[in-house]
Amino acid sequence: MTVYVKGVVFEGVDFDDPKHWGIEAYMARGGYAALKKILSTGMTQDEIIAEMKTSGLRGRGGAGFPTGLKWSFMPRSFPGQKYLVCNTDEGEPGTFKDLDIIVDNPHALIEGMIIGGFAMGITVGYNYIHGEVFEAYERFEAALEEARAAGFLGDNILGTNFCFQLHGHHGYGAYICGEETALLESLEGKKGQPRFKPPFPASFGLYGKPTTINNTETFASVPFIIREGGQKFLELGKPNNGGTKLFSVSGHVNRPGNYEIPLGTPFSELLEMCGGMRDGKKLKAVIPGGSSAPVLPADIMMQCTMDYDSISKAGSMLGSGAVIVMDETTCMVKALERLSYFYFEESCGQCTPCREGTGWLYRVVHRIEQGLGRPEDLDLLLSVGGNIAGRTICALGDAAVMPVQGMLKHFRSEFEHHIEHKQCLVPGF
């Protein structure tokens, strides 16, 4: 369920219209006007990238890297083939925004990718779609057909010399493929094991060619920025946190769903939009940016605004914008046990600290949950975590450690209670 509030991706989408995702509805709400503007006014690649920089748009997949800057890294004069890749491999627990984008507004993504292709001199793109959402992959493929038929994709787009081909690529169940170099390996038809960086994808990407990878929501924000101007987008949010953002709210709220709101909106307001806490229970904690983000207790969270800087200052991260809300009945040991199992299950096995360490983290949290914990286990968890974080090729290792550190920082006493009394402080789920 997408709950549109105020934002650039779902602006004007009439969810009650069964064809709201189609090209006619998209064009009726201003779709493809940005692409036409570029091709008819002779807007240059530099002007587009400058507009992207002005917008302050930061990568919406989790890392928050400035999009305009990333686009400027692409060697535009490189003579051979270059690639543009969209990362719709949305598997971070708590995140379900990109699913709604390709289901409900796929043409915004397509137009954003075409513009990206033009700005960086790229003629071929792929959208890598999460394995579990096959129906969404089919929707995206249908939207591509519409765009081809309308002359927005393919050779000589709108009668110009500009050519851009775009294809969907369906994954088949591996969280690690959300990591951009694992995604590239997977797109090449291999196991999704991350590559060592450098070289970065901008110089050695898909098939060894220069490649730019952005998140779905990032691309879907591009048409607005080009159509309305980067400054207007920036002003929707706050400095260094430009624009609006989709927040996927899950857990103990009355109306879970995707909320597209200006960056900088207070968390308390977001919680109200979600109809408040389910069954009138008290808020205990929030994981503000997907399962990898350190948990924050209610009192800190209620002081935060939903933007990169505020959440970072509070000791967590905005990540992909996945807000997992937990009420007073949630056992933090149980919550961490489930998350630790996830990282153990999803480690690709390439780096020893992650492959072995995620198993250690899970087994130790599991034994605490089972009432078999030892007093020294909490320090053991931090020690194991310290031997994983920063010692692996990709960030999955860090992602497995951050929830452990966050939980022990804010809820250590609950873990100690569990070890001492061999049972949960609260019932959990």
Next chain:
Amino acid sequence: MVTSNQAPTLSAESQAQIDRELAKYPADQRRSALMSALRIAQVEHRWLSNELIAVVADYVGVPPIAAMEVATFYNMFDMKPVGKHKITVCTNLPCALSGGYQAADYLKQKLGIGFNETTADGKFTLKEGECMGACGYAPVLLVNNHSMCNHMTPDAIDKKLAELE
């Protein structure tokens, strides 16, 4: 279905689907279509036997080991026989907060099987899944890898099971 003494084949329809995937990639990068080809083969044969994987590898033009690596890495590929309907329940944290385990328990009780088991009549296999990227619609189930079912309360599960004949 695959029989033990006969090499499995890919139907004309499966081959046509794989050809459509192959067309997306550069001619010298046929391997990129491997994952889709295995998916299409699995849809036709329900699971991936070693023999079937070799057939897919041959069709795509990669060594069988390359196809085996992919088939064993991605968790939606079934390397063992599964029932007619494979039901995967997400129990990751966001789903767990909204009834993921209750949905799993209800399915276990209703089908009389645990995770990674198949009903005696071969109709249903139950699996525990990791995040499917639909946390706001919890509890969620995935049927036969491709059909996402949202808000799966016991009533909704009853209805879904009745549909899956």
